[in-house]
Amino acid sequence: MKERLEQLRKEALEHIEGAKDLKEIQQIRITYLGKKGPITDILRGMKNLAPEERPKIGALANEVRETITEKIEKKWKELEQAAIQRKLAEESIDVTLPGRKMTVGNRHPLTRVIEEVEDLFIGLGYTVAEGPEVETDYYNFEALNIPKDHPARDMQDSFYITNDLLMRTQTSPVQARTMEKAKGKGPIKIICPGKTFRRDNDDATHSHQFMQIEGLVVDENIRMSDLYGTLEYFAKKIFGNDRQIRLRPSFFPFTEPSLEMDISCKICGGKGCHVCKGSGWIEILGAGMVHPNVLRMNGFDPEKYSGFAFGVGVERIAMLKYGIDDIRHFYTNDVRFLHQFFQKD
Amino acid sequence: MLVSYKWLQSYIDLDGITPSDLAEKLTKAGIEVDGIEMPGEGLKNLIVGHVLKSEKHPNADKLNRCLVDLGEEEPVQIICGAPNVAAGQKVIVAKPGARLPGNIKIKRSKIRGEVSNGMICSLQEIGFTTKVVPKDYADGIYVLPEESEVGTEIVPLFNMDDAILDLDLTANRADCMSMIGVAYEVGAILNRQVKLPEIKGRTSAERASDYIHLKVETPQDNPLYTAKIIKNVKIGPSPLWLQTRLMASGIRPHNNVVDVTNYILLEYGQPLHAFDYDRFGSKEVVVRRAKRDEKLTTLDDVERTLTEDHLVITNGIKPVALAGVMGGADSEVQTDTKTVLLESAYFNGTVVRKASRDHGLRSESSSRFEKGIDPNRVREAAERAAELIAELAGGEVLEGMVEADSLTIEPVKIDFELGKLNKRIGTNLFVDDVEKIIKRLQFSYQVNGESFTVTVPSRRWDIRLPEDMYEEIARLYGYDHIPKTLPMDVSFGGLTPYQKKRRIVRTCLEGLGLMQSITYSLTSEEKYSQFAMEKADPIELANPMSEAHSVLRLSLVPHLLDAVSYNLARKNKTVFLYEIGSVFYSKGKNCQPEEREHLAGAMTGLYVDHPWQGKKEPVDFYTVKGILDVLFEKLSVSRFITYEKGQLDGLHPGQTANILLDGKVIGFVGKINPDMEKWYDVKDVFVFELHLGELLMKETDELLYTSIPKFPSISRDIALIVDREISAGDLQRTIQDAGKDLLKEVKVFDVYEGENVPAGKKSIAFTLTYYDPERTLTDEEVVVEHEKILTAVKDAHGAELRK
Structure with missing residues (x-):
């Protein structure tokens, strides 16, 4: 009997070892451990053994059964793992093939600049004002202290529709309209982005249509130092904290004092190069304290109120910021150009 | 300058x-x-040479073999190609080893077999532009004055060390x-003092008033006219110091009289004109407006036709100069001029500008009159010029000046307070600081406590207001020294609801694959009305630069199609563009047009493009419509939007829909028709355009949470056989109306024509979803609703259930 059990153990373990799949293992389990299996048989035939033999053989039979059970479970797990591995291997793909990318569009670079500037000033308490592209002579010139015989009003430089209507040459008429609407009561804090027009032939540096952003603050006690602080904030936010700024006195009919702002050249860091024409500085905007005539003409008392205004070319900012060399790119809408502005800064 | x-x-x-x-x-x-x-930078080894001999080159017709004295032991041979070289001339010589502008090095060389020890130079060759080179030497070498010393360095002699x-x-x-x-x-x-030129005032015994009379007929155009007479002049070239100063300032030297007028123009900013007294044609200067069609030949030999807008100097009979712009050819100073009539005047800038524009003549004079000259320097400049002419051309200045003066120069006084100045600039200046700056400006002033009264000199006509003085003080104090502050008010910024929604539109369309483009508001006569939702008169520019940008647009689509065409021509085959911009509706000739903000898009190419998986879906009508549907959902206006079959010139008659908001057409979506495809050289382009203004102004509900369904819904599919012409939209609406409260969703899932469907009919299948938020619906209830719907579609559209 003992030999029989040893023989069974050996035989079963060999079978288990040689099993190829889960089905085979299942069969082995039934064969050896099932109710009709040899071990059950032996245990059932114990009564025929000598009483002193019984515990020995019983213990051995149980040991053999446990060994086989253990081995079967182990093998089962092994084969199960192997089956999973095989399935995974079958399902494996070339992960380097391109993904199913969705086409996603993006803002035009000029809108991108405008929104950035808008958000910057919204943070400072400004609202966004807009106005018509076709303006009257009054709002475009007269209300901005540009009298009838002023050279800036030359027919040669503006697109006229009638003697009194023209394509606005600047976003400044929005200033006049906003002040007029405020009926002499401040504060006004606005930023005005928009399309503007000059009678130019389109080339790498000129465009008959271009965009400007105008800023206007009118309140009691607005100082030139407020303008300086505001412009520095703007320049550093848009162009980076490492850029220096410089104010130069200048002239505009609608501001007094007037100034232009330069930022230090990014390319040469201020030492002078071809981009800044050797000066180390790049001009980016015009600004000044609102001219008392402009305040008065638009219903504000210049004794009580003061203000500042600034105007900046959107194309110019975009060109400097992104290194664009031809203004026509903005209006050609070549998707290879537009798509470059998909990514973050 | x-x-x-x-x-x-x-x-x-x-x-x-x-x-x-x-x-x-x-x-x-x-x-x-x-x-x-x-100008002198990089120039080397240029000296004065003396041409001793000049003869034809033995082997070249156009070259000369010259023997030139350079002040060295032996004269040297130089080959020169200039036609005007001649023995006896003092010339500019670049010696071997010399360097010329553009880093050109001169070496001893052989030209056609003859040795050349350097080069005889023209003024252009040493760096002057042709524009300033005296006419006599424009096409050849420059000949120096007789007295020039051989061997002298050219750079300092020509004041090029400047x-x-x-x-x-x-x-x-x-x-x-x-x-x-x-x-x-x-x-x-x-903070340094200015030294003004000294005028000695030496004159002859004769009086100018015996030589010339003066009448100004339009004093408002010409508030001050002065004339001086200089007699016995001898016309010749100006001395080199004068010529080089003019050339450095961009003005070409002519002769010693004309050069002095230009020199004084540069020195004082006062334009002058010298007439040949004997050629003037009379003894009387009359300043008046020109008569219509009166003629004047100006110094540049162009005959000008004048109008009443132009101010002229006449000799009492005919014009001899266009006032403030240019003199006449007839009375020009010439080599034989003996007596000079010198004009120094103050002309009205507007009149001068008008003449200058009309005749396309911008001169050094006209630009100064236009921008404003100092009326107090008119006489001084005349005296100084007369004296200099006498000195350089050897004449004598006659006593006195003939003048017509109706000019009143009121001194400009400006009062301002220190406190106000500091308040406007944001500085903390003291009386003392401000005084120092005013002194530096050389303005006279008075100060009383903290109140200033400044008298502005007439040269600074730009200063009229306290603010002008603030600027003067601030700029000399230094803009850099102004503190940096921010306005101290408390205000809340932000976008308007409209502006916010516009940004949402951008973000939404971009998320769906469209790129924002910006095109021109001005278009061509031909394109302005293409794709216009409403017809309107053209709004045309009076002075366009080109036909392509001469009329305001009524639709954004044409320029988007231009952009599509541009991209296709460059092999960018998938182009999805949108634009937000204004279109312009005329409100009558002299009124500002109505500007409507529109949104438009143009799409062509593959909307789905996964080539290695074999998935390629070109954009079609429904792609674009789907994009719009998402947009409407985003803007929560879907329930106000409907579509109907539409028609618009330029669009495919079978693939065009009008888009309606509350039953009113606000836009369209459709395919470009073959004519337009040809016109723009594009293919399979789908476009849409919406009156964005109306869409965004639509009042919509606030966003509120609705509870997630607690009870199961029941879905039923139905397939209906209807006439081919019946639109899915109409069927859907009938179903929705009939289903009322329990019917939550109606979705088309199949459209079919062909086998098993009778000819002229089509099958449309819908999934209907029923739901009650309060309880679980029973099958019986749904069957009742379903029957109602089937009856409704049968009644309304003759729809049969497909078996």
């Missing part, structure tokens, strides 16, 4: 200030220096269009 650093030193001490220091200081004070040119500052002046600083004006500005910046 070109300013010679060396010349400027005649009026102001520039000790310790290099040209680049000066440029920087001027720029920071508001006189922008665009560039500094050093720095020329190019000033970019703003319109208000016409005072700096003169050397003296610049000197005042530099004086203010450096």
Whole structure:
């Protein structure tokens, strides 16, 4: 009997070892451990053994059964793992093939600049004002202290529709309209982005249509130092904290004092190069304290109120910021150009 | 304005200030220096030579073999190609080893077998532009005055050891269009005194008034006219110092009289004109408006036809000069001129500008009159010029000046308070600080406590208001020294609801694959009305630059199609563009047009493009419509939007829908028709356009949470057989109306025509979803609803259930 059990153990373990799949293992389990299996048989035939033999053989039979059970479970797990591995291997793909990318569009670079500037000033308490592209002579010139015989009003430089209507040459008429609407009561804090027009032939540096952003603050006690602080904030936010700024006195009919702002050249860091024409500085905007005539003409008392205004070319900012060399790119809408502005800064 | 650093030193001490220091200081004070040119930089080994002999080159017709004395032991042979070279001339010689502009090196060489020890130079070859080279020497070498000493270095002789500052002046600083004006500005910046030229006032016994009479008929055009007479002049070239100063300033030398007028123009900013007294045609100067069609041949030999807008100087009979712009050819100073009639006047800038524009003639004179000259320098400049002419051309200045003066020059006084100044600028200046700055400006002033009264000199006509003085003080104090602050108010910024929604539109469309484009508002006559939702009269520019941009647009689609076409031509085959911009509806000839903000898009190419998986879906009508549906959902206006079959010139008649908001057409979506495809050279382009203004102004519900369904819904599919013409939209609406409360969703899932469907009919299948938020629906309830719907579609559209 003992030999029989040893023989069974050996035989079963060999079978288990040689099993190829889960089905085979299942069969082995039934064969050896099932109710009709040899071990059950032996245990059932114990009564025929000598009483002193019984515990020995019983213990051995149980040991053999446990060994086989253990081995079967182990093998089962092994084969199960192997089956999973095989399935995974079958399902494996070339992960380097391109993904199913969705086409996603993006803002035009000029809108991108405008929104950035808008958000910057919204943070400072400004609202966004807009106005018509076709303006009257009054709002475009007269209300901005540009009298009838002023050279800036030359027919040669503006697109006229009638003697009194023209394509606005600047976003400044929005200033006049906003002040007029405020009926002499401040504060006004606005930023005005928009399309503007000059009678130019389109080339790498000129465009008959271009965009400007105008800023206007009118309140009691607005100082030139407020303008300086505001412009520095703007320049550093848009162009980076490492850029220096410089104010130069200048002239505009609608501001007094007037100034232009330069930022230090990014390319040469201020030492002078071809981009800044050797000066180390790049001009980016015009600004000044609102001219008392402009305040008065638009219903504000210049004794009580003061203000500042600034105007900046959107194309110019975009060109400097992104290194664009031809203004026509903005209006050609070549998707290879537009798509470059998909990514973050 | 070109300013010679060396010349400027005649009026102001520039000790310790290099040209680049000066440029920087001027720029920071508001006189922008665009560039500094050093004409002598890099030039070497250029000296005066004496041509001893000049003969034809033995082997070349156009060359000359010259023997030139360079002040060395032996004269040398130089081959020269200039036609005007001749023995006896003093010339500019570049010796072997010399360097010319552009880093050209001169070497001893052989030209056609003959040795050449250097080069005889023209002025252009040593760096002068043709524009300033005296006419006699424009096409050949320059001939120096007889007395020039052989061997003298050319660079200092021609004052090329100088720095020329190019000033970019703003319109208000016409005072700096003169050397003296610049000197005042530099004086203010450096706090140094200005030295004015000395006028001795030596005159002959004869009186100018015996020679000439004067009548100004339109004093408002010409408030001050003065005339001086200089007798017995001998016309010839000006001395080199004068010629080189003119050339450095960009003006070509002519002769000793004309050169002096230009020199004084540069020095005082006062335009002058010299007439040949004997050719003037009378003894009387009459200033008046021209008569219509009156003719004048100007110095440039162009016959000008005049109008009543133009002011002319006449001899009582006919015009001899276009006032303030250019003199006439007939009375021009010539080599045989003996007596000079010198005009120094103050002409009205507007009149001068008109003449200058009408005749396309911008001169050094006209630009100064236009921008404003100093009326107090008219006489002084005339005296100084007369004296200099007499000195250089050997004449005598007659006693006195003939003048017509209706000019009143009121001194400008400006009052301002220190407190207000500090309040406006944001500074904390003291009386003392302000006084110092006013002194530097050389303005006279009074101060009483903290109140200032400043008298502005007539050269600074740009200063009229306290604010102008604030600027003067601030700029000389230094804009850099102004503190940096922010406005102290508390205000809340933000976008308007409309502006917010516009940004949402952008983000939404971009998320769906469209790129934002920006095109021109101005278009062509032909394109302005294409794709217009409403017809309207063209709004045309009176003075367009080109036909392509001459009319305001009524639709954004044409320029988007241009952009699509541009991209397709460059093999960018998938193009999805949108634009938000204005279109312009005329409200009558002299009224501002109505500007409507539109949104438009143009799409062509593959909307789905996964090539290696074999998935390629070209854009079609439903792609674009789907994009719009998402947009409407995003803007929560879906329930107000409907579509109907539409028609618009330029669009495919079978693939066009009108888009309606509350039953009113606000846009369209459709495919470009074959004519337009051809016109724009594009293919399979789908476009849409919406009146964005109306869409975004639509009042919509606020976003509120609705509870997630607690009970199961029941879905039923039905397939209906209807006539081909019945639209899915109509069927859907009937179903929805019939289903009322329990019917939550109606979705088309299949459209079919062909086998098993009778000819002229189609099958449309819907999934209907029923749901009650309060309880679980029973099958019986749904069957009742379903039957109602089937009856409704049968009644309304003759729809049969497909078996």
